[in-house]
Amino acid sequence: MNGFALGFLLWRTHLVRSFAPRRIWLLAALALVPALIAAILSLSARRITSPEAVTNLAWFLQLQLVVPLVGLLAGIGVLAREVEDRTLTYLFTRPISRVAVFLGRTAGAFSVALLLNLLGSLALLVAAGGIRLGKTPDPTVFPLAVFPHDGVSIPILGAAVLGSLVYTALFACVSVFTRHPMIVGLVYTFAIESFLSNLPGANQSLTLQYWLRSWIADDGHPIWRRIEGFAGATYADGPVAALRVLVIALLLLGIGAWRIRRKEFVFTS
Amino acid sequence: MSVPLLEARGLSRWYGPVVGLNDLDLTVEGGIVGLLGPNGAGKSTLLKLIAGEIRPSRGSLRVLGHEPFANRDYFRLLGFSPQQDALYDELTAREFVEFLARLSGLRPRTARIEAERALARVGMSDALDRPTRGFSKGMRQRTKLAAALVHQPRLLVVDEPLTGLDPLGRRELVALIQELGAEGVHILISSHVLHEIESVTENIVLLHRSRLLAQGRVAEIRALLNRYPHRYELRARSARLLAGALLSLPGTHSVRVSRDEGGLSLETFQPAELERELPRFLAELRPGLESIEGTDVGLDAVFDYLVS
Amino acid sequence: MSQQASTHTEIYRAYEGAASARRWRCLPLARAGLARAFRRKLALILFAPPLIATAIFSFVVYSKFALEAGLNPTPGVDSDARSPAALMGTMASNMIQVKEQIVGFHLAMNLFVLLTVIWYGAGLFADDRREKSHLLYFARPMSRLDYVLGKWLVVLAFGSVATVVPGVVICTVASFASPDWSFVREEGDVIWKMLVFSVLSLLTFSSITLAVSSLCQRKSHALAGSLGFFLLMQGVAALLWSLQRDRSWLVLSPFGSLRRVAAGLFDLNRTLGMRTDWSLSGSWAMVLGLILVSSLIMFWRVRAMEREG
Numbered sequence: 001m002n003g004f005a006l007g008f009l010l011w012r013t014h015l016v017r018s019f020a021p022r023r024i025w026l027l028a029a030l031a032l033v034p035a036l037i038a039a040i041l042s043l044s045a046r047r048i049t050s051p052e053a054v055t056n057l058a059w060f061l062q063l064q065l066v067v068p069l070v071g072l073l074a075g076i077g078v079l080a081r082e083v084e085d086r087t088l089t090y091l092f093t094r095p096i097s098r099v100a101v102f103l104g105r106t107a108g109a110f111s112v113a114l115l116l117n118l119l120g121s122l123a124l125l126v127a128a129g130g131i132r133l134g135k136t137p138d139p140t141v142f143p144l145a146v147f148p149h150d151g152v153s154i155p156i157l158g159a160a161v162l163g164s165l166v167y168t169a170l171f172a173c174v175s176v177f178t179r180h181p182m183i184v185g186l187v188y189t190f191a192i193e194s195f196l197s198n199l200p201g202a203n204q205s206l207t208l209q210y211w212l213r214s215w216i217a218d219d220g221h222p223i224w225r226r227i228e229g230f231a232g233a234t235y236a237d238g239p240v241a242a243l244r245v246l247v248i249a250l251l252l253l254g255i256g257a258w259r260i261r262r263k264e265f266v267f268t269s
Numbered sequence: 270m271s272v273p274l275l276e277a278r279g280l281s282r283w284y285g286p287v288v289g290l291n292d293l294d295l296t297v298e299g300g301i302v303g304l305l306g307p308n309g310a311g312k313s314t315l316l317k318l319i320a321g322e323i324r325p326s327r328g329s330l331r332v333l334g335h336e337p338f339a340n341r342d343y344f345r346l347l348g349f350s351p352q353q354d355a356l357y358d359e360l361t362a363r364e365f366v367e368f369l370a371r372l373s374g375l376r377p378r379t380a381r382i383e384a385e386r387a388l389a390r391v392g393m394s395d396a397l398d399r400p401t402r403g404f405s406k407g408m409r410q411r412t413k414l415a416a417a418l419v420h421q422p423r424l425l426v427v428d429e430p431l432t433g434l435d436p437l438g439r440r441e442l443v444a445l446i447q448e449l450g451a452e453g454v455h456i457l458i459s460s461h462v463l464h465e466i467e468s469v470t471e472n473i474v475l476l477h478r479s480r481l482l483a484q485g486r487v488a489e490i491r492a493l494l495n496r497y498p499h500r501y502e503l504r505a506r507s508a509r510l511l512a513g514a515l516l517s518l519p520g521t522h523s524v525r526v527s528r529d530e531g532g533l534s535l536e537t538f539q540p541a542e543l544e545r546e547l548p549r550f551l552a553e554l555r556p557g558l559e560s561i562e563g564t565d566v567g568l569d570a571v572f573d574y575l576v577s
Numbered sequence: 578m579s580q581q582a583s584t585h586t587e588i589y590r591a592y593e594g595a596a597s598a599r600r601w602r603c604l605p606l607a608r609a610g611l612a613r614a615f616r617r618k619l620a621l622i623l624f625a626p627p628l629i630a631t632a633i634f635s636f637v638v639y640s641k642f643a644l645e646a647g648l649n650p651t652p653g654v655d656s657d658a659r660s661p662a663a664l665m666g667t668m669a670s671n672m673i674q675v676k677e678q679i680v681g682f683h684l685a686m687n688l689f690v691l692l693t694v695i696w697y698g699a700g701l702f703a704d705d706r707r708e709k710s711h712l713l714y715f716a717r718p719m720s721r722l723d724y725v726l727g728k729w730l731v732v733l734a735f736g737s738v739a740t741v742v743p744g745v746v747i748c749t750v751a752s753f754a755s756p757d758w759s760f761v762r763e764e765g766d767v768i769w770k771m772l773v774f775s776v777l778s779l780l781t782f783s784s785i786t787l788a789v790s791s792l793c794q795r796k797s798h799a800l801a802g803s804l805g806f807f808l809l810m811q812g813v814a815a816l817l818w819s820l821q822r823d824r825s826w827l828v829l830s831p832f833g834s835l836r837r838v839a840a841g842l843f844d845l846n847r848t849l850g851m852r853t854d855w856s857l858s859g860s861w862a863m864v865l866g867l868i869l870v871s872s873l874i875m876f877w878r879v880r881a882m883e884r885e886g
Contacts, residue, residue: 001374009371013360020359023798030805037813041820048820060816069805076797084795085355090416093320094372095344182797186804228819261339264323266284267353 006096010104011111018077018112027112031070031120034061038127051152051223054128058156059227062124063212067117067160068193071167072185074113078105078172079260080181086267099257106172106253113168117160125153152223155216155238162245163212169249170208173256176263204233208248214241272334274299274424274455275319279328282314289314291479292328297457301450303466304459305572306476312459313352315476316428319457320349333424333455345374348422350413352429352459358402362393365401366416373420380419387415392441406433414442424455431465443468463568473568475575482575490575491566497574498522498536500565501543506557508533514550518542531559602719606727611734614697623696624738626689631743634682635750641673642754675751675760676767676843679744683774683839684849687832690739691782695803698732698786700796702878707794711882721879725787732783741775770842778835781864782807784871785831791878807831824855831867834860 001009018024034057041053079102082088091101170188175181197209204210217224218238224230236244273296280293290311306312317323318330321337321344330336335343357365363384370380370387388397391411396404401412410433417425430446431439446469450456460466466473467487475483475490483490491499505511512524512533520539526532537543540563551558564570614620705711714724748768751760761768786803793799814830817823827833837860840846840853847853 001371006372009368013368017357017359026802030809033809033813037817041817053820056816056820061812065809065812069801073801080797081795084797086351086353087355087357089320089322089349089351089353090369091372092322092339093344093347093349094369095341095374096372097341098339180797182800186801190804190808266317266323 001096003097003100006100007104007107010101011108014077014105014108015111018074018108024112027070027073027116028119031066031116032123034058034066034120035123035127037061038124042127050128052226054124054152054156055223055227057124057128058121058152058159059213059216059224059230062117062121062156063159063163063216064194064209066120067163067212068167068189070113070116070120071164072171072182072189074109074116074164075106075168075171076175076181076185077112078102078109078168079175080179083175083179083265083267088265089267092265098260098263102172102176102257102260103253106168106256109172110165110168113164114161117164118157121156121160125156155224158242159212159216162215162242163208166208166212166245166249166252169252169256173252173259176256176259205236208245211236211241211245211248214238215245273297274302274333275457276331277328278330280315280318280325280330281327282318282323283326288479290318293481295474295481295484297474297484299455300472301446301456301458301470303470303473304457304476305461305463305466305473305568306482307461307576309478310461310476311479312461312476313428314479316426316457316459319426320347320351345420346423348417348420348425350410350417350425350427350430352432354406354409354433356401356404356409356412358400361398361400362388362404362408362412362415363397365412366419369416370419375420383419383421384415387419388412390418390445391415392438407435407438410434411438411442414445418449422454424457425449426457426459428459429461430458431460431462439465463572467568475572477576483571487568487571488566491571492540494571494574495538497565498538499540499543499563501533501535501537501561502564503533503535503561504531504559505533506531506559507554508556510554511550511556511558514554514556515543518546602717602723603726603730606714606719606723607730607734610701610728610731614731614735620696623689623693627686627693627739627743630682630686631746634678634743635747637673638675638678638747638751639754641675642751642756642760646756675747675764676770677845677848679747679767679771680774680839680843680845680848682743682747683740683778684836686739686743687778687835690736690778691804691807693739694732694736694779694782695786695800697735698728698783699790699793699799699803701728701731702787702791702875702882703793703796703799706791706882706885707796709885711885715883721876721883725875725879729783729787732786733779736779736783737775740779741772744771744775747771767843774835774839774842777838777864780868781831781835784868784875788871788874788878791875791882824852825859827855828859828863831864834863838864 038053038057041048079088082091092098171181171185174184174188178184193207193209197204197207197213213233214235215238217230217233217235218241235241275295275297277293277295280295281291282289293311293315304312304315314323318325319332319337321340324338332343333346335346337343337347357368360368363381366384366387367380370384371377375383385394385397388394388411391414393408393411393415396408401409404412410430414427414430417427427446430442434442446456446458450470456470458466458469471486471488473484473487473490474481483493503511508526508531512526515521515524515533515535518537518539520537520542522536522538523534524536525534527534535543547561550556565574702711705714711724748760748771751764751767752758755761785806786799789802789806790796790799793802811830811832814827814833817826817829828837833855836848836851837853837855837857840848841857841860845853
């Protein structure tokens, strides 16, 4: 079987297995939380503009919580679940490359994460676009009307794509190295990244969050600069940030692929 | 000269401080071979090495001329049915076996046909399109076996294949294994239930405490165990008469007549002598022999002798 | 052919006692859970921050009373109320309140208590479901309540080491350090309020964690789900507060509600420097509501587990 056919088969099977169980609905609910909050805001007493709502929700909730969590849950599904269930034996005793298994399944996990994060981002944009200042909807953020030149939608959707890719790759790589990728992932996302990304200076650039924020911050709507904590920070150029994220993702995939070739998975009875 | 099925030299594997296999030297020519041993003997470790899941810590292992670990050429020849029950719960039996068939290199149409055929062969025709989530233990066992057979491997390695099967299922599986053996497939079956293996093959590899304890045909192994006399139970109308004659044999260790005077328990170090002289005794004395049975030539007895 | 009966008295002895009708079957289950949890020693590192914080806060409380005592260090000798020692004593008396220290400790340690509870509690139901070991329990004369309590006691035991025990230690230090047991006589209510609040926060964290655990089949999912729930609620509440400039939204977060409940219990306007002026009844409703809903989820899931094969 050639590489593409194999990769496609693994990708497709991983997708089927990811969407079959009920937990996918929980993940979808998680991805829709920012949109739900936007809907709550649209009903609340205080007048808040659409751009203000969508940028804050995207910056604090979508980017820092939802995208990493979805990426974590998708990424560790590449290997960790099969290691726990001991079904990895079936894949690793077939005449196929382990690298192909890793990459094919990571592609499947990325597809899941991408779908959910894009869904969440679009839902957020639609819900936030319904927030009215007075009786007139704010035309600045209504994605289907002003997409793609509004300086808000593209950064958010782009961050969803880049974040899905890099976090899935990161946690897929982690799942090759450790039997407890969930713990490592949670510690990294909610302790290490949170700590480093809030430090002043160059320390922030050690985190994935910094590059995703740079992508958003570079060529966005001026409303982004009104976000708390934004003003004092220095961000890289958007294209540079996007390239950096892509390179990091490819590097992580390469490291994971290299390691899995000779890795022993010892299943205890 | 044909390549042996399995060749291990100084094969050792440890997990931190725990030794899984200790300096195993083993050559298996082929056919149906039973891998036996109590829990913790090293069977699972040896199977994992054979299945290419792990590497040896020391020594070498070649199966069908290949080093198994992560060896794609070797995996084309291997069909492995692991011990664990887990399958892909979200897929049906057909989808699961077909998926693995595709991974083994079969084209989509061929994979579909072969998956159906393999599942039918293991008696799963009625449950082809049921999700494996709801399968019983026996159904999972059969599905695993179908997945191992679907690409017609040269070597089939099955770990505890009869676990969870009802008596009818066991008989069917034993018949299938014998059928596959007759077709020229090498089969390595692991179990700690001795009578299961006895029903399938006489060739065994016996492990104990991470070491090789014995290898070969059961009867031949028994013959090697010189320090244990061979035991026979005889029933005859004139048991005392026969007992007297048997005592005269040079290899006889003990003769005991049962209370009902119809039975004899004989222990001898020279079973060949007994085989040669017994017809003469029967012709001369006419003791009315009704039955004779060797009571310690089976695997249970051999195993007991070896580990005690 | 009739089967000959046989006995094996050389192996078995007839039981001559009476089976006790144990009412608290949750206790052996809890003991087993604690023994199992203790096998992993590395997780005990989670207790390090509360331990250190207990030492620090106890020292602060002790210093308060020690500095206050410096107002009149040698009885019978005239002392100048404006001396440095006296001034420091007055400052300590005014600025350091034991109840503020206790509330400060609990709020500062909330995250570590949560991590402890989640670590020890996330796998309790999830692992049972995965390994189907709940079937062993349900084949015993054990009620659903026994089963749930047996699990709950495990996580309460570990959680109390991080919250109740330190609170007791700080109050004990205050009691002994205060001259003539003035802390007990004048502020004795702080002790029972501390116990109430500790238990309440522990129940909140543990009930949510166990509810999530009962919904999952893997400990890793339960870990992520529990932590994700708290972080999500905190994030949403903080964001809504920030966007709406209205602290009422902090009720949505368990941390926020517990902070308000603490302020209400101990009669404080500020906790850890933050004004706590959002709805007290709303906060109580949130906390109690979370405990109730989580408990219902737990019992519902345990009922379903009884039917699972």
